[in-house]
Amino acid sequence: MRKHNVIALLAAGIINSAAVFADVPHWNYEEQDQPAGWGAIEGAGTPPPINYPYAECAIGTKQTPVDISNTRKTPILNGLTFNWKPFTADFYNTGHAVQVQPVDPKSYKGTTKVGKDVYPLLQAHLHTPSEHTLNGQKFEGEMHFVNVRTDGRITVVGMFIETGAYNPQIQLMLDNTINKPEEKTHNPTNLVFDPKKLLPKGTGSSKFYTYSGSLTTPPCTEGVNWYMYEKPITMSEAQLVKLKSFYDGNDRHLQDLNGRKLVTNK
Numbered sequence: 001m002r003k004h005n006v007i008a009l010l011a012a013g014i015i016n017s018a019a020v021f022a023d024v025p026h027w028n029y030e031e032q033d034q035p036a037g038w039g040a041i042e043g044a045g046t047p048p049p050i051n052y053p054y055a056e057c058a059i060g061t062k063q064t065p066v067d068i069s070n071t072r073k074t075p076i077l078n079g080l081t082f083n084w085k086p087f088t089a090d091f092y093n094t095g096h097a098v099q100v101q102p103v104d105p106k107s108y109k110g111t112t113k114v115g116k117d118v119y120p121l122l123q124a125h126l127h128t129p130s131e132h133t134l135n136g137q138k139f140e141g142e143m144h145f146v147n148v149r150t151d152g153r154i155t156v157v158g159m160f161i162e163t164g165a166y167n168p169q170i171q172l173m174l175d176n177t178i179n180k181p182e183e184k185t186h187n188p189t190n191l192v193f194d195p196k197k198l199l200p201k202g203t204g205s206s207k208f209y210t211y212s213g214s215l216t217t218p219p220c221t222e223g224v225n226w227y228m229y230e231k232p233i234t235m236s237e238a239q240l241v242k243l244k245s246f247y248d249g250n251d252r253h254l255q256d257l258n259g260r261k262l263v264t265n266k
């Protein structure tokens with residue numbers, strides 16, 4: 001695997017950083033308020049001299065999240081097909097988010113099809129409040145389904161979350177994730193998680209917005225295909241409170257579009 005891809009997977013919480021690089025620097029959400037934000041974080045360890053492994057967070061021009069407004073309707077747009085399957089789950093506190101992923105990602109067959117391109121689904125995680133905004137509006141939360149091909153290409157499917165009906169799948173995440181910030185704790189169980197149950201009926205043909213962006217966490221790698229669905233999913237008030245007890249404010253600031261146009265299928 002190219003180093004670039006390894007870093008992208010690290011950032012997406014897909015693989016454990018300690019196992020791959022001892023020199024991946026720590027970061028937190030407060031640091032994005034500093035000049036140059038995450039981009040100014042210095043690399044640790046070798047090689048000297050100073051390096052800035054998260055520079056793209058500061059100097060990238062196709063960053064995520066963005067405000068979704070002034071969208072353009074495009075009739076010929078690749079839609080998504082969700083061939084997601086239930087999996088035996090690892091509930092994983094990444095140090096930045098509550099995440100769920102297959103215990104054995106290599107044998108997991110769930111995929112997201114973008115047109116004819118197939119992306120294996122690798123993990124899903126939660127942000128509170130939302131990272132994207134819709135016409136300037138923040139939502140209570142946002143769920144990201146991260147799909148990564150073996151060549152490193154990434155497609156993220158995003159769902160806004162508003163408070164409302166109780167969400168049994170999110171409850172599984174809340175009940176089984178260890179509340180240990182900063183520590184990456186795997187929690188293997190035999191519980192089965194069904195990501196498809198998080199999608200409202202008919203999501204495959206409902207309205208989405210798509211654009212080219214980045215990971216929303218360091219190293220903010222670009223070239224990520226983003227699909228944000230307009231219709232939010234729900235969780236109860238009590239579930240939101242519980243989610244915030246893990247991470248409250250793990251949302252990156254809005255980024256400039258720099259001329260990018262968001263397109264929509266409807």
Ligand SMILES: [Zn+2]
Binds near residue numbers: 125127144216
């Ligand atoms: Zn995310």
